Amino acid sequence: MTDIAIVAYHQSKAVSDVGACNEVELIMPVLTEVYRQLGIANAQDVDFVCSGSCDYLQGAAFAFVAGVDALGAVPPIRESHVEMDAAWALYESMLKIRMGHAESALIYGFGKSSPGELPIVLSQQLDPYYLAPLWLDSISLAAMQARILLDAGRISERDMAEVVSRSRRNALANPNAQLAGDISADDVLAEETYVSPLRRADCAPVSDGASAMIICTVEKAREWGVPYALITGIDHRMETHNLGMRDLTDSRSTRLAAEGAGVGAGKVDVAELYAPFSHQELILIRALGLGDETSVNPSGGVLAGNLMMASGLSRIGEVFNRIIAGEAERGIAHATSGPCLQHNLVTVVEKA
């Protein structure tokens, strides 16, 4: 399969409430920045555009239609949208390039989650007859998953607190982070529980923001003459929606996706994992077979700021940044969707 190059990436600051800023105003600044990185003018200078967003976050049907106003889509452009995290928009874009219908693609994701009650909005992702009518929120679902891990002795509360501590400390070096600080595992454990066994710090914050990326063929990357990294593998897998039929201590779909993406083919220097809850990072590390040689979530991950519908794309972008900075040669990025890691995407990014 043809390798595809990442040539530009930018993410807005993750903030708890971006305030007077609509979809277009959220998207335009990140697009402007990726255009600047390549020295291009607008979406006319790429062959395909694909975005990821979710209408229910801000409570308006067709929220993504407004996004098109940010693109400069006159004359008309080749454009598509997934009602998913933009990591899946990247997946769609890669197919477009691989079928020879595009040399380059702009991908963006955006989410303004602050207007609604996110965990309750997400409860309406669940089975509409058995679960959604109970208003079973996303945090409570994750809490039940965490308890299964704790009961099974697979992890301890300290393990979870250490994930949080590492996230907050790593985030100190991430200017886009919403939550950062020199916090120890003991500090976290001293917090009272929120939705037991989870503490607030175990849960990703609610954030507003956007991110954007440009990918292209290797030939096009050379033509643009910018530093680039290569996507050498990508795969994503779904699991059953019935939580009771899944092994919640593991992520089978992540294992399958990692296998499909070829994670095991080499050393993994860096991994950016979309784990909205601390215990899920531990599940993912195990499912991906990561060891001590891998730096996990050097950005702080989504516990430091979670841009719904963009966080998955941002994980890929964070790995890209490490490779371009020379801090890593090979990394993996993970994206997730659905309750308790139901749907997972794994990308392998390597130095060109």
Add this chain to the structure above:
Amino acid sequence: MMANLAAVVGIGQTKYTTKRHDVSIAGLVREAAVNALEDAQLSWDDIDAVIIGKAPDMFEGVVMPEIYLADALGCNGKPMLRVHTAGSVGGSTALVAASHVQSGSFRRVLTVAYEKQSESNAMWALSTPQPFSTHLNAGAGGYFAPIIREYMRRSGAPYDAGIKVAVKDRLHGARNPLAHLQKPDITMKEVEESFMLWDPIRFLEACPSSDGACAMVIADEGLAEQAPRPPAWIRGVAMRSEPTMYAGRDEVNPQAGRDCAGDVYRQAGISDPRRDLDCAEVYVPFSWYEPMWLENLGFAPEGEGWKLTMDGATSLDEGGDIPWNPSGGVLCSNPIGASGMIRFAEAARQVRGDAGDHQVEGARLALGHAYGGGAQFFAMWVVGADKG
């Protein structure tokens, strides 16, 4: 680099109706999927990935419904992707599904699009005002009626061109047992006397609101060649988008539609669509959009689309040379999220010679078309009985 060859090897639809009382959302989607698998003589294990599409989640009130539909579509352990490009989504979803195969990444995928509109009220879902909204929302008809009026002014079309389309498509639909509206005895007079909803759009010139789903199996060249029933080879694929509003936008004849058609024709080697294509399934939710799209898609010179309609060129019953919407089209059945895929699938049925009583005799090359938003998102494909 050339795209790999891909073909439709299985098609499944539900019967379209106002409300499917007898199935859950999963049951509706599943029915189309199973029909497509049966048509392809395949089982769930033969499917490598599933690509699903529908219009806004608010129609059914299920957020990102692929999460819940994973089991109904046999997705456990497989890739599953959800597309949403407004009203064009059924077409876009088919194109994204095709790209899974055309990119060489997958050998055989299932794609499904649906809408169970009866769970809510589409009008409500499309009109929910956000605070400080500066738009006066009069529904889809309220949005498109002024554009139709401008077309009528520009083209000087006779007032009854829309009425003619409304009758023609309902007569086509009467040949299609899956069509929602069954009106074999419809007359021009009946349409003309029907209630004027959004002047110049009369009740019978507008589409119904339907429940329904449509599915296709798309396979690579090797598998398609071995398929038990004739494949519909995908000869061209194109998408275009433009903003809803910009100064100087031609809303009557949007450039995105013209460009998209030009792109898909170039791939399929079509220089004169009226001559080269045998039929077309085109997204016509309000009758006047037939003459408008005849021009936009290059079947007629600008200002003359209505002449084809009035001459019967697009009618099966009048022996027209380029039947449009032999299935009855969106004017007969409109499960919004599925409507685009139904157009794509019906085009494929024609070139597979499998369209029953609405078969266009000897059809070898057909266009499937979908549009959405403020007539700003376009998705099209050309399918053929031959690889090309």
Add this chain to the structure above:
Amino acid sequence: MSQPDILNQAFELGFTYTRSTGPVVGRFLTELRDRNIVGIKASDGRVVVPPMEYDPDTAEALSEFVDVGEEGEVVSFAWVKEPRESHPSEQPFAWAMIKLDGADVPMVHWIRAGREADVSTGVRVRAVWAEETVGFITDINGFELVPEEMS
């Protein structure tokens, strides 16, 4: 450029959806209305509650209903000390995965309990029926703890 006012306004996005259930979900809800709980047999023989329409492993349609008990064992739970407005209880409560007697796969529902310490993995609970059952998942108005001497 003028300095705008910040314009904030609360709004509600709401609709009462009219869902058709299909035969499997409909059967479960019909039984609930009759204060009875049924599961369905998956292709591997496991009994799943509430009944799934399609088997997650084989994707086949399922149809073999099995009566299960209204008591069961807590497999996991989450303690909600500050219920949200839309939650089923105004008092602190637990969400739980509950394996009903006769079922192999736990279902998710909620438990009424005074204190977090009263709930634990492995504890037995029993369905509390709503005063009026209508054929909706909330016909089970949560589960209650079964006193130990009774279990």
Add this chain to the structure above:
Amino acid sequence: MSERQDPVTGIEAPIYLKYNFTAGAAPARFLSQIRKGVLTGQRCPRCEQVYIPPRGSCAACGVATEEEVVLSDKATVESFTIVSIPIPGNPIQPPYIVANLVADGANISFIHLMSECVNEEVHIGQRVQAVWKPEEEWDYAMDNIRYFKPIDEPDVPVESIGTLPVSGWEG
């Protein structure tokens, strides 16, 4: 259960979600002006077209529209429809006219109501002017303008609709 009831085949699922909406910066600037009875557009720095209501960008160029332009409350009918059915949640009673109107000084139409007119005589190119609510009722809303009514000015030729200066049209 002694009484035999019909099997359950459907449920009602009330899904009501609460949001706290904040208007975007560009719409907020527009609405803050209309609160004072002033209709404003925003000009694209690249193509110089004037947008109303502004949404944050020139959709054609994909750049922010920062320059504000005061517009006339006189406008031209670009197109229209006569609506004969009530719209859910909309208090206006049918039949009523919804028109695409281009304000003098703007290059794009917005949708608003027309009244004080004979429905059958409304036509493309017709000149209209805003009828405002009393000042004490003004809010951050486009419906500070109750509707537009025809005025006694000659029709604008179709090719000139969307190009009139803020000073208007003398025919």
